[in-house]
Amino acid sequence: MRKTIEEIKAQVQKECTDTSFKHHKWYWEHHLMPMMWIALKLADEVGVDRELIELVVYLHDIAKIRGLDDHASEGARIADEMLPEIPKRDLIIKCIALHNKPSENDPVEVQLIAAADAVSHFLSPFFEIYIWENPERDFNWLCESNILKAEKDWKRILLPEAREMAREAYQDVIKRYEVQKQWQ
Numbered sequence: 001m002r003k004t005i006e007e008i009k010a011q012v013q014k015e016c017t018d019t020s021f022k023h024h025k026w027y028w029e030h031h032l033m034p035m036m037w038i039a040l041k042l043a044d045e046v047g048v049d050r051e052l053i054e055l056v057v058y059l060h061d062i063a064k065i066r067g068l069d070d071h072a073s074e075g076a077r078i079a080d081e082m083l084p085e086i087p088k089r090d091l092i093i094k095c096i097a098l099h100n101k102p103s104e105n106d107p108v109e110v111q112l113i114a115a116a117d118a119v120s121h122f123l124s125p126f127f128e129i130y131i132w133e134n135p136e137r138d139f140n141w142l143c144e145s146n147i148l149k150a151e152k153d154w155k156r157i158l159l160p161e162a163r164e165m166a167r168e169a170y171q172d173v174i175k176r177y178e179v180q181k182q183w184q
Contacts, residue, residue, distance in 0.1 A: 001051045001086055005058075008082065012058045016065045026129055027065070032057065034124040038165065039116035045161045048109055052088050056095040056113050059083075072100045102158055115162035118153035122169035127177070143177040150174055 016027045023031075036057045043053045059082070063074035076097035083089055095113045098106055102114035121127065127146045134142060150173045157163050 004084060004086055005051060005054050008055060008058050011082075012062065012065070015062075021065055021067070023129075023133070026125075030124045030129065031061075031120060031126065035060075035116050035120035038119050038123065038162075039112060041165075042112050042116060042159065042162055046108055046112065046159065048112055049088065052092060052095075052109060053112065053116075055083075055092050056099075056109070057116065059092070060096050060099050060113060060117060062096075072097055100156070102156060104158055108159075111158045112162075115157045115159045118156040119162050119166040119169075121149070121153050122166045122173060127173055146177045147174060150177070 012032075013028055015021065016032065017024050021027065036054065039053045039057050040050055042048075043050050059079045060075060061071060062078050062082075063071040066078070068074040076093045079093050079096050083092065086092075091107065091109055094107070095110050098110045099113045099117055102111050104111075127150070130146060130149070131139075131142050137145075150170060154166075154170050157166060
């Protein structure tokens with residue numbers, strides 16, 4: 001399994017740093033690497049297979065990296081094509097397909113990936129990068145958009161361990177982008 005992980009890692013790193021990808025300047029360092037750290041920490045806390053989690057982190061946004069719409073279902077399709085026959089292959093694909101809309105009935109691995117993805121937004125400069133990447137947008141609109149994204153991400157964090165990890169940062173994001181409303 002380690003060989004597969006290293007091959008997928010190399011391929012995804014190459015793709016997400018390609019200049020044709022909109023987020024190529026920051027995605028690897030400021031999304032995937034924080035998400036990996038969070039996901040592996042959560043995997044240890046809840047007793048989930050770390051190698052499975054590594055593969056899912058690398059592949060969860062592969063369709064987004066390739067510029068495709070409906071990135072969760074398209075990502076699952078791409079992962080199905082990329083992955084060899086390995087243990088828990090179907091669970092890996094399911095995690096990718098459901099990472100944007102987890103439910104309490106989903107396997108803990110799905111909930112963990114969704115949580116790690118969302119928590120990474122709170123613990124990295126994700127919201128600031130969004131403003132930086134969209135200079136043509138009205139600043140107040142960007143602030144409101146960040147609040148909506150933060151609230152949507154918070155709802156994806158179903159694991160109590162992940163909620164605790166992100167609670168303060170989530171509250172800070174909301175305060176930071178609501179502050180502009182106080183002065184109007």
